[in-house]
Amino acid sequence: MVKINRKPKEYRGRCGNCQAPLLKGARYCDQCGTKRGNGEFKPFENTIRILYGPPIKIIQHCEACNHKWLKAGIGVKKSSYCPKCNSPSIEMLEFSRWHYGEALGHYLEDNEPLQLFTEDEVNKILSLREEYKNFQNRNEDYNAIHRFMNQNGFEEHAKELKDTILSNREAERINLSKKILMVVGNENALIADCVCPKCEGIIACQIKIDKKTKFPKANTLKDGEIYSLSEDYVNQNASKDDLMCLQCGHVFKNPKKEK
Incomplete structure (x- = not known):
């Protein structure tokens, strides 16, 4: 485990409860369900973990509000809560492992056609x-x-x-x-x-x-x-x-x- 120095109350882009990074445009933390801006924002010690393995791409879907979101990178975890409506009723649409030379997208666009190329x-x-x-x-x-x-x-x-x-x-x-x-x-x-x-x-x-x-x-x-x-x-x-x-x-x- 490699530790880095970080301002003790630097919470930009993070959950005020569990310190997890918030997804782009998310209203709620997809890990613990806390609303953006809520939480005690206690000082925390940030760490960097050395991770091994291929890049992972996860696409999930909320059955309550029909929202879809993507998480991509090394060591990413699936969501437990919808980042839009906070519902725990979510399903996995895609879980894939990629080679390091392949590009990984980091957000989904609405109403994407199935064909990538004409x-x-x-x-x-x-x-x-x-x-x-x-x-x-x-x-x-x-x-x-x-x-x-x-x-x-x-x-x-x-x-x-x-x-x-x-x-x-x-x-x-x-x-x-x-x-x-x-x-x-x-x-x-x-x-x-x-x-x-x-x-x-x-x-x-x-x-x-x-x-x-x-x-x-x-x-x-x-x-x-x-x-x-x-x-x-x-x-x-x-x-x-x-x-x-x-x-x-x-x-x-x-x-x-x-x-």
Whole structure:
């Protein structure tokens, strides 16, 4: 345990009862249910814990007021109370572990469409694959791909480059665009006439499950395959015959293989 010095009554952005950080825009503490601004605000000793493990993303939903919220980071905990109405009647919509190289959003936007990319945007990213390989062959720095994507009209990459706060949707678009860039081959990697059961997108690709290879270089992949960059694929019990929708990232069974 590593201790840091902190003003004894420095409560900005914290609960006055349990000292937990308050979520953005929250009226109540999601850990103990205390209303923002309430509590005894007693002096407390702040500490920093050394945490191990992958980044975690949690999305929860309040059954009382229909509010949805996201918590993301290392060592985050699920909420016990709704930060909007203080109800304990909440359900888990998503719990996922991410690799360190993937972007994590920190807030949810209302009425987000299921499709992250339009068909035109997917085709635009696919057209950038060869240049992406060139970046890797030249051993460009990690941020080169963000600059490159921003120059080609994908503005959320500029926010990631500046290390500003990303919405969940912006982070999902960044992660999916990187996965699309990993698709190799031409027609054999893409599957036609196959509708995604989640978003009804019509552009999908084959995937390959590889727990050991987390960030393979594009020029090492075989035609017709895409490596999984996230353990989410494995959590969904994906197999080598499964497909990934290039418009929303959903992994689903290949209907042609099931027949």
